[in-house]
Amino acid sequence: MSEITLQIDGREVKAEEGMTILEAAQSAGISIPTLCHHEKLEPYGACRICTVEIEAHGRTNLVAACLYPVEQNLVVRTRSEKVDKTRKVLLELMLAHAPDAAALQDLAQEYGADKARFGKESSFCILCGLCVRYCAEVKKKNAIGFVDRGTRREVIFIPEITSKECWDCKECFPLCPTEALQATFLLTKALMSPSPPSAPESEE
Amino acid sequence: MPRINSPAELEELRKDILSKRDPNRPCITLCSGTACHASGSEEVAASIEEEIKKQGLSAEVDFRKTGCHGFCEKGPIIVIHPEKICYLQIEPKDVPEIISQTIKEKKVIERLLYTDPTTNKKVVHEFEIPFYKNQERLVFGSNGKIDPKSIDDYLALGGYSALAKALSQMSPEQVLEEVKKSNLRGRGGGGFPVGRKWEECRNAPGEIKYVIVNADEGDPGAYMDRSLLEGNPHSVLEGLIIGAYAIGSHEGYIYVRQEYPLAVENVDIAIKQAEEYGLLGKNIFGSGFDFTVKVHRGAGAFVSGESSALMTALEGRVGEPRPKYIHTVIKGVWDKPSNLNNVETWATVPLIINKGADWFRGIGTEGSKGTKIFSLVGKVNNTGLVEVPMGMTLREIIFNIGGGIRDGKKFKAVQTGGPSGGVIPEKYIDLPIDFDELAKAGSMMGSGGMIVMDEDTCMVDTARYFLNFLAHESCGKCVPCREGIKQMLNILTDITEGRGEKKDIELLEEVAAMVKDFSLCALGTTAPNPVLSTLKYFQDEYVAHIEQKRCPAYVCKALVSYYIDPEKCQACMICLRQCPVGAISGGKNQIHIIDQAKCTKCNTCFEVCPPRFSAVRRLSGEPVPPPVKDRVLARRKG
Numbered sequence A: 001m002s003e004i005t006l007q008i009d010g011r012e013v014k015a016e017e018g019m020t021i022l023e024a025a026q027s028a029g030i031s032i033p034t035l036c037h038h039e040k041l042e043p044y045g046a047c048r049i050c051t052v053e054i055e056a057h058g059r060t061n062l063v064a065a066c067l068y069p070v071e072q073n074l075v076v077r078t079r080s081e082k083v084d085k086t087r088k089v090l091l092e093l094m095l096a097h098a099p100d101a102a103a104l105q106d107l108a109q110e111y112g113a114d115k116a117r118f119g120k121e122s123s124f125c126i127l128c129g130l131c132v133r134y135c136a137e138v139k140k141k142n143a144i145g146f147v148d149r150g151t152r153r154e155v156i157f158i159p160e161i162t163s164k165e166c167w168d169c170k171e172c173f174p175l176c177p178t179e180a181l182q183a184t185f186l187l188t189k190a191l192m193s194p195s196p197p198s199a200p201e202s203e204e
Numbered sequence B: 001m002p003r004i005n006s007p008a009e010l011e012e013l014r015k016d017i018l019s020k021r022d023p024n025r026p027c028i029t030l031c032s033g034t035a036c037h038a039s040g041s042e043e044v045a046a047s048i049e050e051e052i053k054k055q056g057l058s059a060e061v062d063f064r065k066t067g068c069h070g071f072c073e074k075g076p077i078i079v080i081h082p083e084k085i086c087y088l089q090i091e092p093k094d095v096p097e098i099i100s101q102t103i104k105e106k107k108v109i110e111r112l113l114y115t116d117p118t119t120n121k122k123v124v125h126e127f128e129i130p131f132y133k134n135q136e137r138l139v140f141g142s143n144g145k146i147d148p149k150s151i152d153d154y155l156a157l158g159g160y161s162a163l164a165k166a167l168s169q170m171s172p173e174q175v176l177e178e179v180k181k182s183n184l185r186g187r188g189g190g191g192f193p194v195g196r197k198w199e200e201c202r203n204a205p206g207e208i209k210y211v212i213v214n215a216d217e218g219d220p221g222a223y224m225d226r227s228l229l230e231g232n233p234h235s236v237l238e239g240l241i242i243g244a245y246a247i248g249s250h251e252g253y254i255y256v257r258q259e260y261p262l263a264v265e266n267v268d269i270a271i272k273q274a275e276e277y278g279l280l281g282k283n284i285f286g287s288g289f290d291f292t293v294k295v296h297r298g299a300g301a302f303v304s305g306e307s308s309a310l311m312t313a314l315e316g317r318v319g320e321p322r323p324k325y326i327h328t329v330i331k332g333v334w335d336k337p338s339n340l341n342n343v344e345t346w347a348t349v350p351l352i353i354n355k356g357a358d359w360f361r362g363i364g365t366e367g368s369k370g371t372k373i374f375s376l377v378g379k380v381n382n383t384g385l386v387e388v389p390m391g392m393t394l395r396e397i398i399f400n401i402g403g404g405i406r407d408g409k410k411f412k413a414v415q416t417g418g419p420s421g422g423v424i425p426e427k428y429i430d431l432p433i434d435f436d437e438l439a440k441a442g443s444m445m446g447s448g449g450m451i452v453m454d455e456d457t458c459m460v461d462t463a464r465y466f467l468n469f470l471a472h473e474s475c476g477k478c479v480p481c482r483e484g485i486k487q488m489l490n491i492l493t494d495i496t497e498g499r500g501e502k503k504d505i506e507l508l509e510e511v512a513a514m515v516k517d518f519s520l521c522a523l524g525t526t527a528p529n530p531v532l533s534t535l536k537y538f539q540d541e542y543v544a545h546i547e548q549k550r551c552p553a554y555v556c557k558a559l560v561s562y563y564i565d566p567e568k569c570q571a572c573m574i575c576l577r578q579c580p581v582g583a584i585s586g587g588k589n590q591i592h593i594i595d596q597a598k599c600t601k602c603n604t605c606f607e608v609c610p611p612r613f614s615a616v617r618r619l620s621g622e623p624v625p626p627p628v629k630d631r632v633l634a635r636r637k638g
Ligand SMILES: Cc1cc2nc3c(=O)[nH]c(=O)nc-3n(C[C@H](O)[C@H](O)[C@H](O)COP(=O)(O)O)c2cc1C
Pocket: B185, B186, B187, B188, B189, B190, B191, B192, B214, B215, B216, B217, B218, B219, B302, B303, B304, B305, B306, B307, B308, B340, B341, B342, B343, B345, B346, B521, B522, B523
């Protein structure tokens, strides 16, 4: 593998071909926020919070750091006025789902995001896909998946698989950046048990 | 069918086909495209066949079922050759007369002709109808002349001669150079230079490469790709084979949406016929070049037409966009170099090879060469598919071809580029239409959709309408697009329903910028266009909705009231009888009054009140005056 030199936030950083900007930054101790990234999983590119500004081939562009492959002489800015402003709005959209999620609090503070800027959304889930991908890629069980598209998209447990696999696993739970997975799981469990306890009709 | 082994044999076959055809023999062509089919062309076809037999003309008249002519609202359409007499909106009962009068007696039937709405004159010939006259139908023109199920019809018009030329007289590099020189840009949305894409794919490492036709056509208002595939499938195939030769690909796919059954049927037939003639398969024209093509039927969603989503679907996985930091020309379907182009793009290629890049560059503007097919719909007199040279102005398209605005209304704006395009206001009516000018004006070429809007259109509501479509059609994978569209839609809905606040415009702009900059695929990066372009050109309408709770076009129901002017009402009871919810009280000699609590704002009373009274008024941004106490009508002399 050949070595590549690039510039991140004014610092010269060495990286190997095939690495992403995120990996190169991490190896140099430069932090870029992520919400849908996980070392064990294929890059996904859904939360977009890792978006950074790059200069390559004479053009400035905004790209997802968790996906973009490093190139020789690439110039990366992990923060800029534009990036910061845009991350703020992006966070506000996620906070509308999960205003109290631990994973969002520090970021909200750093970027000055207002958790009440948009009305509270009914679901906690930000559809980062960590649970779905972990179950599919690591556990290979596909007990949880996406349904529907657009603004109606959501995550559901597949009852038949869940009843067999999830009880003793629950490995995806700690990955969830919001309370959504727990809530969805409890709901599924409630719906699956023969005499449902007085659980809410739905999470919404 | 005999196999064609060389360009010379192709030429022989063509001459043979032509020798059996007499250009002066009457030929009835009937459009059998999807739209005309829906308006009854199948029944018309049956009666034409029957009537020809009945009147003993089988040996003297040809009958041909063709693809879409583009003037679908006037279908079913008949054109009688060689004169090109054009009859519109034909019903089976018209057929006997057409055969006995026009075919036998050479008499034109007045009532079936096109009537020019401005001059009220009848137009006999297809080429004189303003809708057609002002077009330049290079790509789309053969649709009306051939039976798409007959390869011989295509060959008779010179079909596959470009392929013969490419394979026998040109090297792949020369074909590539010619296309590069032509400056052809992709017709599917982005306008990316075709030659450059082909070159990148050609140069990408790997033995196996794919060429793909994008016939997803997810824009609900556009249907030029369907019409081309249905009406002239061989032109698309010929372009694809030429492209494959230039790129060094031996396998192709045609991705057609499931909802286009006739397109799938005609393409399947075309492939089979081309295979039988040896135009597909091994050693085409004896050149040593092999190429096969498969049809893939995709579930038609708007986002499936996006290149990475389409390629994922071809692999048999859920068609969802994926990041393309490594271009699909290098790593596409099954990670092999893959070249995707739009239907219209592929169909343009044979023309360039036949007539040369210089000829092609002579048409269009500096940055956009050739012609483009638009789907002209909305409040224009003539709607349909129109093919014009790049650089034609909006005015020429809307007024010369489209025949102006319906019902004598005033032109307000045109929305171009499909659901994630933008609106262009009246002050840009003389804008020459091409890729760059549209982008500069805050819209885009997109699929070639063109929706004409008149003075009765509310621009805030228009933005809301498109965002609502996109909220359903986004794949929902990434946060900016999914959540951003949802919030923009919420804000727009609030504004149109009277809950808008002063801060909303700024908020919309902020969210729009975020969606545009941070989204994963081009659906997201273009989704704010409807909002941004209406904000740019019609911000006063947003302000009126927000600050005065007024909808200037009287579209947003929550902001409009209906009121009968007691000074003008003649108590004719017309509105009272027609109000669907019984909201109008009144009677003989009694001034009519609308019960605001019951009124559903259906606009009926406004439409039916006789113009000489014009008593019903629409109010917006102002209170409804209290009902009059004395309701007895003092008969006014008149
Ligand atoms: C949401 C979305 C939908 C698209 N739908 C289509 C489509 O239906 N047909 C098409 O040809 N291109 C469509 N495109 C553009 C394709 O991604 C791609 O650019 C095009 O097929 C390339 O062909 P061209 O260069 O000949 O235009 C779409 C793009 C996006 C972002």
